[in-house]
Amino acid sequence: CSSDLLTTYQLPCSAESAPIARASSTMAEMSGTCQSFNGGKGWGFIDVDGTTVFVHASDCEAGKQPKVGDILTFTTEPRKNNPDQMQARNVQGCTAPRENAWGGTFAGPIEGTGAHSGTVKNFGIKGYGFITMADGDEIFFNVTDCVGSKPVAGDTVKFDIGQSTIKPGM
Secondary structure, three states, X not given: OOOOOOEEEOOOOOOOOOOEEEXXXXXXXXXXXXXXXXXXXXXXXXXXXXXXXXXXXXXXXXXXXXOOOOEEEEEEEEOOOOOOEEEEEEEEOOOEXXXXXXXXXXXXXXXXXXXXXXXXXXXXXXXXXXXXXXXXXEEEEEHHHOOOOOOXXXXXXXXXXXXXXXXXXX
């Protein structure tokens, strides 16, 4: 990549630290090699000729994530929480199936088989949410009860109702 697109600085925390891509006002398509990616956390780093660029799963191809050694193409922009560093966007070339935060791979939406249906009211990062049933009642659910993928607000889902194993009677 061109030196007018990226400047670098060295992190003081380790002598082995790779330079981190520093923000630039110009966005261009780049390529680099995935040097690390934690599928459970959903983020990792791309090496671009010795410069490190942050990558998040939400910026990767649908249903995929990078794995170490993947040759990736992407654009960059300053990170929201650290504008001095660059983040990869529109990442292509990912070869691993997307993992979710609770383990396993992203299988995509599937048709449920439960006896009840409703609309997901909300679903949080901690892995639980609420479904609004047709009669207006709300019911709690946990991601461990989901099959295929995690739902998002507005999804119509099918499910069975059972007793809570943590709070009997609920």
